Amino acid sequence: MDTESLMVFRVLTxxxxxxxxxxxxEIIDTMSRREVRSANKAAFHANGFAIGISTFExxxxxxxxxxxxxxxxxxxxxxMFPPDETEVLSRTLLQGTETVHYAKSxxxxxxxxxxxxxxxxxxxxxxxxxxxxxxxxxxxxxxxLPGGENIRRAMGSEAIDYQPIHEGQFLxxxxxxxxxxxxxARSVPDETTLDKLLFFVDGRRPRVQFFxxxxxxxxx
Numbered sequence: 001m002d003t004e005s006l007m008v009f010r011v012l013t014x015x016x017x018x019x020x021x022x023x024x025x026e027i028i029d030t031m032s033r034r035e036v037r038s039a040n041k042a043a044f045h046a047n048g049f050a051i052g053i054s055t056f057e058x059x060x061x062x063x064x065x066x067x068x069x070x071x072x073x074x075x076x077x078x079x080m081f082p083p084d085e086t087e088v089l090s091r092t093l094l095q096g097t098e099t100v101h102y103a104k105s106x107x108x109x110x111x112x113x114x115x116x117x118x119x120x121x122x123x124x125x126x127x128x129x130x131x132x133x134x135x136x137x138x139x140x141x142x143x144x145l146p147g148g149e150n151i152r153r154a155m156g157s158e159a160i161d162y163q164p165i166h167e168g169q170f171l172x173x174x175x176x177x178x179x180x181x182x183x184x185a186r187s188v189p190d191e192t193t194l195d196k197l198l199f200f201v202d203g204r205r206p207r208v209q210f211f212x213x214x215x216x217x218x219x220x
Contacts, residue, residue, distance in 0.1 A: 183210030
């Protein structure tokens with residue numbers, strides 16, 4: 001495929017101390033949510049997810065605010081892929097013993113015990129057919145098992161068999177050069193919840209991770 005027709009994104013992973021989540025949400029609250037559509041709005045908020053969109057012009061201000069609050073950029077990845085191809089935004093190793101609790105709506109909860117493998121955010125993108133220079137981006141949390149990618153491709157299937165958690169799915173529209181900020185909307189819960197799995201980094205000095213996704217090109 002011609003590289004000019006590929007979607008191009010940069011994914012910047014940041015970490016902060018857990019006590020800084022409220023400060024992060026103050027930044028997200030200054031960003032737009034007009035271009036965001038949740039598959040289940042009540043479940044999206046009940047699961048502790050926060051999302052904001054910024055234009056190219058506002059991106060430098062967001063970066064400056066993140067530096068001021070002490071956010072530490074740990075990873076930067078550049079991705080080039082065909083429209084609608086699913087890509088991994090983040091991954092966490094699953095031992096196969098975790099029970100992950102999540103909200104199905106504002107008042108209904110469920111739990112899953114995924115097999116040993118990975119859990120994380122995945123996304124895909126396509127040019128917006130209505131607006132030149134805009135991308136439609138779909139995000140959803142999922143679990144998946146490693147291995148067998150070549151066999152699945154040979155069979156005409158997607159390389160990875162993602163098991164999506166639909167209650168966390170959302171769509172966003174962003175311009176070329178625009179920024180999407182995806183992070184937690186609340187402090188780290190005590191039990192293993194979906195947002196804890198997706199955003200919490202365990203260790204001697206626990207951290208909370210969040211993601212800045214920059215749309216560099218929507219192709220032609």
